[in-house]
Amino acid sequence: MMDPDDLAIGIIAGLLEARTGQRLTDDRRWRIAPALSGLFRERGIASNQDLVVLLTQPDESSLAQDVVEALLNNETYFFRDRSVFDYIGETLLPRLASERAKSKKLTIWSVGCSSGQETLSLAMMFAEQGKRWDGWEIEILGTDVSSSVLEFARAATYSNFQIQRGLGVAQMLAYFTETEDGWKAQYRLRDRVRYEVHNLLHPAPFPGRFDLILCRNVLLYFDKPVRERAFARLSEALADGGRLVLGGGETVLGRSGWFVPDVERQAVYKHGPLAGQGSPHASAA
Numbered sequence: 546m547m548d549p550d551d552l553a554i555g556i557i558a559g560l561l562e563a564r565t566g567q568r569l570t571d572d573r574r575w576r577i578a579p580a581l582s583g584l585f586r587e588r589g590i591a592s593n594q595d596l597v598v599l600l601t602q603p604d605e606s607s608l609a610q611d612v613v614e615a616l617l618n619n620e621t622y623f624f625r626d627r628s629v630f631d632y633i634g635e636t637l638l639p640r641l642a643s644e645r646a647k648s649k650k651l652t653i654w655s656v657g658c659s660s661g662q663e664t665l666s667l668a669m670m671f672a673e674q675g676k677r678w679d680g681w682e683i684e685i686l687g688t689d690v691s692s693s694v695l696e697f698a699r700a701a702t703y704s705n706f707q708i709q710r711g712l713g714v715a716q717m718l719a720y721f722t723e724t725e726d727g728w729k730a731q732y733r734l735r736d737r738v739r740y741e742v743h744n745l746l747h748p749a750p751f752p753g754r755f756d757l758i759l760c761r762n763v764l765l766y767f768d769k770p771v772r773e774r775a776f777a778r779l780s781e782a783l784a785d786g787g788r789l790v791l792g793g794g795e796t797v798l799g800r801s802g803w804f805v806p807d808v809e810r811q812a813v814y815k816h817g818p819l820a821g822q823g824s825p826h827a828s829a830a
């Protein structure tokens with residue numbers, strides 16, 4: 546017979562996967578105990594089995610979301626994989642600038658943006674390129690399935706540890722102001738970005754709208770069918786001539802009917818032959 550704790554752990558991992566597509570394979574299930582320890586303490590929950598029982602109670606509907614948010618991996622930092630940001634800044638943005646010179650409008654989507662370091666890195670890049678973007682309408686949308694990370698992203702205030710991860714002193718002082726709560730991004734950055742809760746496996750927020758999509762370190766733990774669905778959603782969202790950027794560890798994942806490599810070394814993709822063919826149906830995880 547199956548150990549009741551293993552059974553409970555399986556149910557908890559199943560909840561995460563059903564809500565977000567993120568799969569906790571057996572070798573990663575050790576993460577559950579440390580990730581949930583704070584929630585257990587707060588709610589006076591003694592064991593995984595007790596949690597599973599509570600999850601079945603009708604008046605505990607917010608508990609499931611709290612469990613999911615605690616289990617998500619939100620690791621991020623400023624200018625993560627610098628060379629990708631260099632490539633975006635030096636090659637992709639100038640190219641998009643000339644392609645969109647008529648409309649002077651650029652729309653960027655950071656999918657799974659976590660606590661905002663990725664969106665703010667993009668905003669800093671535009672600020673650094675200064676005059677080139679005068680008169681342009683630039684929108685940076687950050688979305689995440691976790692509302693708690695987005696609350697953090699909207700506050701845009703980072704601890705000493707967080708601010709130093711990926712930023713040099715000059716950038717830190719130029720774009721952030723020290724407050725009692727930490728280093729707060731200046732208005733000129735915050736003004737460029739907005740955030741919305743969104744599950745990548747749900748229909749794309751603005752079909753065909755985005756010139757550049759960053760979806761980095763989000764797909765890694767999706768299984769293959771879920772990944773296909775995610776690519777269909779991303780394809781739906783990407784404008785003609787737009788580019789998709791994946792994470793450093795995700796370069797080979799991008800090869801799908803939906804996308805073909807543009808610059809494989811940098812995990813940059815463009816529309817593939819399936820573009821425009823609609824998403825495979827399956828309710829969102």
Ligand SMILES: C[S@@+](CC[C@H](N)C(=O)[O-])C[C@H]1O[C@@H](n2cnc3c(N)ncnc32)[C@H](O)[C@@H]1O
Pocket residue numbers: 564565566567617618619620621622625656657658659660663688689690691694743744745746760761762763792
């Ligand atoms: C490891 S972080 C990566 C953050 C950032 N993109 C980076 O590369 O530094 C992954 C983020 O994706 C979010 N996420 C996971 N599954 C998601 C889904 N189905 N839809 C939207 N966001 C998701 C998580 O909540 C987390 O904040």
